[in-house]
Amino acid sequence: MNLPVLDRGFIRLADFMGGDLTVVQTARVSFGQGAKGEEQDRKLIRYLLAHGHETPFEQSVFQFHVKCPIFVARQWFRHRWSSFNEISGRYTVFPEDEYYIPDRKRVKEEKNKQGSALADLPEEEHRAFGERIRDATERAIAAYRALLDEGTAKELARIVLPLNMYTQFYWSVNARALMNFLRLRCDEHAQHEIRLYAEAARAIFCEKMPWTAEVFDSLWPGNGDRHH
Ligand SMILES: Cc1cc2nc3c(=O)[nH]c(=O)nc-3n(C[C@H](O)[C@H](O)[C@H](O)COP(=O)(O)OP(=O)(O)OC[C@H]3O[C@@H](n4cnc5c(N)ncnc54)[C@H](O)[C@@H]3O)c2cc1C
Secondary structure: OEEEEOOOEEEEEEEEEOOHHHHHHHHHHHHOOOOOOHHHHHHHHHHHHHOOOOHHHHHOEEEEEEEEEHHHHHHHOOOOOOEEEEOOOOOOOOOOOOEOOOOOOEEEOOOOOOOEEEOOOOHHHHHHHHHHHHHHHHHHHHHHHHHHHOOOOHHHHHHHOOOOEEEEEEEEEEHHHHHHHHHHHOOOOOOHHHHHHHHHHHHHHHHHOHHHHHHHHHHOOOOOOOOO
């Protein structure tokens, strides 16, 4: 599965090991037993999640390939119970058109101090907002290119680049840590952009582990109106 996110980003499932039956088998190994049929197996998954017996979910592992702006990656990399490998700005040149421009201006929200809300503005003001960001980004990229042309090392020239430049990384995460990520990043307190990636990751999770995802959604609905 490869899901586009934002104007130039994506999240793609590169590899996957395990699944709902792996959860069931690893949970029942305590009693030397395995799968017992769908109804009982689904009940077991509900029991495990509802009672915090989460280690069997660690036996299923997702490997995602993600392309997102640097400011989103910074938030993502705080999730220590997972593994990351990122493209290097020391060894590669940032392509000059790989940056994120929000299509709408968002403003500080009064109720939710961590969040933001879509600004109620005429279309041309949203466009002007985007142009202001594009202009600042292109000036920074021009400075980056000039530094490279003067022979500056890539690792040093990149420090003039803004946080909306796209980066790419591989992210391996077990289902337990993924559910922690989804609880935190599908929430309305999370920034709009990482929420879009988290919702896409949630759709992939749902596809690969539908029984677990259904229980997870009932316990932590997030913003809710998802369909399996
Ligand atoms: C809305 C929002 C706002 C945020 N704002 C800020 C901010 O202003 N500043 C900031 O620095 N961060 C901020 N964060 C990041 C946040 O503090 C966490 O670092 C991030 O969400 C990762 O969560 P985690 O530690 O649960 O995940 P993981 O690092 O994947 O850890 C998973 C779980 O393992 C356990 N664990 C991991 N490491 C330890 C440890 N060292 N000791 C004990 N138990 C551990 C915990 O149970 C943890 O929940 C914010 C996050 C969100 C969602």
